[in-house]
Amino acid sequence: MCGIVGYIGNNKPIEPLIEGLKKLEYRGYDSSGIAIKEKNNIQIIKSTGRIVELEEKIKNEKLLNSNLGIAHTRWATHGEANEINAHPHKVGKVTIVHNGIIENARDLKNKLVNDNIVFRSETDTEVAAAVINSFYNGDPVHAITRAIKELKGSFAFGIIFEDQDKLYAVRKDSPLIVGVGKKENYIASDIAAIIKYTDKYMLLNDNEVVELTSDNINVYKDEELIEKKIETSQLTIEDANKGSYKHFMLKEIMEEPALLQRTLNKYLSNPSDLFDVSKYEKIHIVACGSALYAGMVGKSLLEEKANVKCYAECASEYRYKKVIYDRKTLVILVSQSGETADTIAAMRKAHEEGMDTLAIVNVTTSTIAREAKKAIFIEAGPEIAVATTKAYLLQVAMFSLIALTTAKVKGLEKKYDEIVEEGKNISTYLNKILDDKDIFKGVGEELKDSMDAFFIGRGVDYAICEEGSLKLKEVSYTHSDAYQAGELKHGTISLIEKDMPVFAVITDDNIKDKTESNVIEVESRAAKIYTITNDDSLKNHHFKYVIDKVSDYFQPILAVPPLQLIGYYTADVRGLDIDKPRNLAKSVTVE
Ligand code: AGP
Numbered sequence: 001m002c003g004i005v006g007y008i009g010n011n012k013p014i015e016p017l018i019e020g021l022k023k024l025e026y027r028g029y030d031s032s033g034i035a036i037k038e039k040n041n042i043q044i045i046k047s048t049g050r051i052v053e054l055e056e057k058i059k060n061e062k063l064l065n066s067n068l069g070i071a072h073t074r075w076a077t078h079g080e081a082n083e084i085n086a087h088p089h090k091v092g093k094v095t096i097v098h099n100g101i102i103e104n105a106r107d108l109k110n111k112l113v114n115d116n117i118v119f120r121s122e123t124d125t126e127v128a129a130a131v132i133n134s135f136y137n138g139d140p141v142h143a144i145t146r147a148i149k150e151l152k153g154s155f156a157f158g159i160i161f162e163d164q165d166k167l168y169a170v171r172k173d174s175p176l177i178v179g180v181g182k183k184e185n186y187i188a189s190d191i192a193a194i195i196k197y198t199d200k201y202m203l204l205n206d207n208e209v210v211e212l213t214s215d216n217i218n219v220y221k222d223e224e225l226i227e228k229k230i231e232t233s234q235l236t237i238e239d240a241n242k243g244s245y246k247h248f249m250l251k252e253i254m255e256e257p258a259l260l261q262r263t264l265n266k267y268l269s270n271p272s273d274l275f276d277v278s279k280y281e282k283i284h285i286v287a288c289g290s291a292l293y294a295g296m297v298g299k300s301l302l303e304e305k306a307n308v309k310c311y312a313e314c315a316s317e318y319r320y321k322k323v324i325y326d327r328k329t330l331v332i333l334v335s336q337s338g339e340t341a342d343t344i345a346a347m348r349k350a351h352e353e354g355m356d357t358l359a360i361v362n363v364t365t366s367t368i369a370r371e372a373k374k375a376i377f378i379e380a381g382p383e384i385a386v387a388t389t390k391a392y393l394l395q396v397a398m399f400s401l402i403a404l405t406t407a408k409v410k411g412l413e414k415k416y417d418e419i420v421e422e423g424k425n426i427s428t429y430l431n432k433i434l435d436d437k438d439i440f441k442g443v444g445e446e447l448k449d450s451m452d453a454f455f456i457g458r459g460v461d462y463a464i465c466e467e468g469s470l471k472l473k474e475v476s477y478t479h480s481d482a483y484q485a486g487e488l489k490h491g492t493i494s495l496i497e498k499d500m501p502v503f504a505v506i507t508d509d510n511i512k513d514k515t516e517s518n519v520i521e522v523e524s525r526a527a528k529i530y531t532i533t534n535d536d537s538l539k540n541h542h543f544k545y546v547i548d549k550v551s552d553y554f555q556p557i558l559a560v561p562p563l564q565l566i567g568y569y570t571a572d573v574r575g576l577d578i579d580k581p582r583n584l585a586k587s588v589t590v591e
Helices: 014-027 051-059 105-114 124-134 140-148 248-254 256-269 289-306 341-352 367-371 390-409 416-423 426-435 437-446 460-476 485-490 509-523 555-559 561-573
Strands: 003-009 031-038 041-048 068-074 089-091 094-102 153-161 167-172 177-180 184-188 200-203 208-213 216-221 224-226 282-287 309-314 329-335 356-361 374-377 452-457 479-484 501-506 528-533 543-546
Touching: 003 014, 003 094, 003 153, 003 167, 003 208, 014 031, 014 051, 014 068, 014 184, 031 051, 031 094, 041 051, 068 094, 068 153, 089 124, 094 124, 105 124, 124 140, 124 153, 140 153, 140 167, 140 208, 167 184, 177 216, 184 208, 248 256, 248 561, 256 390, 256 416, 256 426, 282 289, 282 341, 289 309, 289 329, 289 390, 289 460, 329 341, 341 356, 341 367, 356 367, 356 390, 367 374, 390 416, 390 555, 426 555, 426 561, 437 543, 437 561, 452 460, 452 485, 452 509, 460 479, 460 501, 460 555, 460 561, 479 485, 485 509, 501 509, 501 561, 509 528, 528 561, 555 561
Parallel strands: 282 309, 282 329, 329 356, 356 374, 452 479, 452 501, 501 528, 528 543
Antiparallel strands: 003 068, 003 184, 031 041, 031 068, 089 094, 094 153, 153 167, 167 208, 177 184, 177 200, 208 216, 216 224
């Protein structure tokens, strides 16, 4: 899951390319590179590490006098993160940047080696360049169209041909948009990369080849010209900047009350049938990472409140396992980016089986948003920090509404109007928590040297623990695990050592005493207990933070932000790169 950007126009390409890469760095940041063209000369400059290192390198180069270029920031899949494997790659007359994975690269490479093609890198991308070059006889559109028939897997390519003063691109499964400017045009993995220059764009569908000059855009399908609509992005330049905040993660947490209230009010004031799933007997909630954990909260709410049988499934397993469907099954896909490869595959599997699908998604132009049979947009705005916060919270809120609406339709919720009123004021309680952020800063400072931690809870609290644990893991690199509280004594409790941080989430009235007894079990082995609860009567073992008590539908929404802030401040006190944690990327477009 890399980021690609391309420019052709009357200006020099370096500035828009570097600007674009910086905005795409959340997609991968272990190495990067650019290629610019003047007449039949291609200049390629690559670097390991962050874009700033590439920028430094470019400053010391004598640059071609160019108006055309492509660029790439990498999350290594094939071959380690070094300059040779960094993109762009040039084979013959073809120079390309790539986001995705060519699954049959090894077979294609073996064939091409027999044709005496020499490969410098370990990448699948260089193989793709060689395949395109093997079909090139002066007609770029034909060469690309022919080549993609040979390639298996996912790709978004930005392509330059040595003897063509045009920019080319094509995609399949990986995201790619075309930016429409005045006397200049762009390609990019995401509109955020070019929003500084234009808010006008075209969405490319799979296997559509685009050919750009500074004042013209042609799109081909099977070498036939096709019409494309120009869309206008809602994104603003401010959205793509962190403003006065130290990190995008903190900015996005602080945006939660306003965004949550706006989206909740929109759907609460004019309920849509999208939220009524009463006609289904079974629901498969399928997603990855934090989106799956939001789905696990959804499962608990739909079962407990709306009496619907639910399964929360990890998409990378779901796509390959035997799934027993029946006519009354709904498959709900949850995804912030809408481009997560495993979740896309799970959606297409459900479609192949004729199942209804409902997507809960943030990026409205994404593959999942466009392909799912129905979609609920969470409207979180762009989420730049790799660790999701506001999008996760809005995904949970959508499940709160689905459970509430369905419980009402099934006559299971007598206090519907009261709960709707509560929903319209939920941001009040959330603001109180964010106003207390210095309390969580204190916890972060306490955890500075603790490299292990546990989270325990039961029922919906366990699902919340999974997200709290993931936040701490992915931004602070603490080895953290979440457990069903009753499960700990069956082995894992042997890991509890003196002062080991154990977070207990206790909001579910029905089982809070059980969780409390598990807390006492670990405390008696000298663990340091941090309790997040809605019950002030619970003992303060070491640290206790009491959130407001609200209905079961909205309670999870108040229990998670304290854990998001603790994760953030623990990483901040360690001086880590919070928005771009090592080894991660924002949207996982490869499996
Ligand atoms: C969460 O902070 C991570 N970025 C990751 O687990 C993420 O939730 C997962 O990759 C799913 O992404 P999606 O919501 O864009 O599909």
